[in-house]
Amino acid sequence: MPDPRVTEILRRTWGFESLRPLQERAIDAALGRRDSLVVLPTGGGKSLCYQLPPQLTGELTVVISPLISLMKDQVDSLRELGIDARELNSTTTAVQKRDLVQAARERSLRLLFISPERLAADRFVDFLAELGVRTFAIDEAHCISHWGHDFRPEYRQLGALRDRFPEAALHAYTATATESVRRDIAAQLRLRDPDVLIGTFDRANLSYRVLPRVEPLNQTLEVIERHSGEAGIIYCIRKKDVDELTASLRKRGIDARAYHAGLAPAARTATQNAFAEESCNIVVATVAFGMGIDRSNIRFVLHTGLPKSIEHYQQETGRAGRDGLEADCVLLYSAADVLLWRSIVERSAAEGGATPDYVRASLHHIDDIDRYARGAVCRHRALVQYFGEEYAKPSCAACDLCLGDVEEVAGATVIAQKILSCVVRVDQRFGIGHVISVLRGEETDRVRKLGHDRLSTYGLLADHPQGELRDWIYQLIGHGLLAQDGEQYPVLKLTAGARGVLRGEEEVRLVQIARKGRRKAKAERESWEGVDEKLFESLRKFRRELASARGVPPYIILGDRSLREIARLRPHSLGELAEVFGIGEVKLADLGQGILSVVAGS
Ligand code: ADP
Ligand code: ZN
DSSP states (O other): OOOHHHHHHIIIIIOOSOOOHHHHHHHHHHHTTOOEEEEOOTTSOHHHHHHSHHHHHOOOEEEEOSOHHHHHHHHHHHHHTTOOEEEESTTOOHHHHHHHHHHHHTTOOOEEEEOGGGGGOHHHHHHHHHHTOOEEEETTGGGGOTTSSSOOGGGGGGGGHHHHOTTOEEEEEEOOOOHHHHHHHHHHHTOSSOEEEEOOOOOTTEEEEEEEOSSHHHHHHHHHHHTTTSEEEEEOSSHHHHHHHHHHHHHTTOOEEEEOTTSOHHHHHHHHHHHHTTSOOEEEEOTTSOTTOOOTTEEEEEESSOOSSHHHHHHHHTTTTTTSSOEEEEEEEOHHHHHHHHHHHHHHHHTTOSOHHHHHHHHHHHHHHHHHHHOOSOHHHHHHHHTTOOOOOSOOSSBHHHHTOEEEOTTHHHHHHHHHHHHHHTTTOOOHHHHHHHHHTOOOHHHHHTTGGGSTTTTTTTTSOHHHHHHHHHHHHHTTSEEEEOSSSOEEEEOTTHHHHHTTOSOOOOEEEOTTOOOOOHHHHHHTTTOOHHHHHHHHHHHHHHHHHHTSOHHHHOOHHHHHHHHHHOOOSHHHHTTSTTOOHHHHHHHHHHHHHHHHTO
């Protein structure tokens, strides 16, 4: 049974109905002063686990956080809830520091966010000791581990916390699920008999789709169109792809902005801020974009290329739908990316930039994500099983496989035979582009000069668009029937396995996007049911104006889930409004009248 005082404060301050199962246990551990290690995926609700207990104990919790942007976001949200939270980092002014010290001495301060470097300053540590601080929350705790994907040397200093605060309870939070990282966190922090709480890695509100990459630009435009006016991140593998795609989108009047490590820091910050403030909705980026993106209403994450591991994929898609509403994760797959990643890893090994262990691990990660993308198992199931969890439901009703978005190509074996024979007819001396030209029966100078218009395979697949043939050829490479090889440029060759297919002894499976079109995931249908979309837009405008007046991002004022509920219920009184998700006492007093007049006027 949940502690009634916890439920009360959750409703009154946060406007939430109930805790998620693991949050309840994590909060119990904090209130019972037992060390804990809490593992929840991005969007799983880790912050509430350390934000709530100090509201009950009246004590101060010190939160260690790796990024200033993460701290600022949390401090802003907490202050909007009427909680005394502050941050101490390189941006804090002398006046703010003085106020902070005073609030701490007067015992009104509940949450203090600091960067790990602060703990290296003796005077500051003495100050915390003098205050009698006895609870520390370590956010993004995997940063302490060499095994993690995001090691930060400053985090090593946290090992000394146990010596300086022997009585304190330490609570570590992370989204990294691997066993070795977990063990390392507990060891480095010297956690004492910690309550290890591992949440589910399934994100039921996300729908996952892996589609053959046939026409990347059109496929991208389709996703954007489906989410018109909503926020999304488009990930590309290389900076060059980011720049090209951004330019193509902008040419079509879409306000997409580029983000990658090759851009000036000021430009990157500007894009990040515009996205947070909702003045820009679409960012095209490499993996460099994401840390510190807390915008909760991201409605789609599109991967135009294969991520380099399932961990990356889980983290990048995890940025979508943090507000618990439905979100779309689309991965455009081509076996070409597997080859690209392998060559990137091999090149870095050849240049001496990577140890053999690293190379082996990287290749392993690439194989894993490749297997995931080509797999025929429900995506939700495949993902949680990868993270060592069982998946109980027979169907997720929210992935390409369960929804039947992709179907088998009829007559795939014959198509494969035509492609393979064409590779043989051109003497295994040409690349993909030329083989496609011949199969499509194109009348180019090159085809004519080489006499390839007289081959028996010329024009054999003339009815199929280029993108489709390219995709099929990559599927054959993925099946190990064709390989790309060559000194100067990649040339298509048959593998030993191809003979069986040419002799008609083996079947081939090819997939394509289902002709009947895309079906909506269950969560997507439900969450818009009964919502007055026009009112929803007016509420968004109200929220955006208020946010800009207050200098905070809109999602900190109120989440999309609350706006949709208001636009569904059309409350006429403060009493009715108080029932809405995310509306606690402070928000009701602060925003209540404003919201009611928007509802009345629409
Ligand atoms: P994490 O830090 O684990 O990535 P957050 O703490 O940012 O996740 O929480 C993700 C989202 O879930 C936030 O929008 C938060 O308001 C919401 N949330 C957290 N706990 C609850 C709850 N018990 N009920 C409803 N919403 C919640
Ligand atoms: Zn599924």
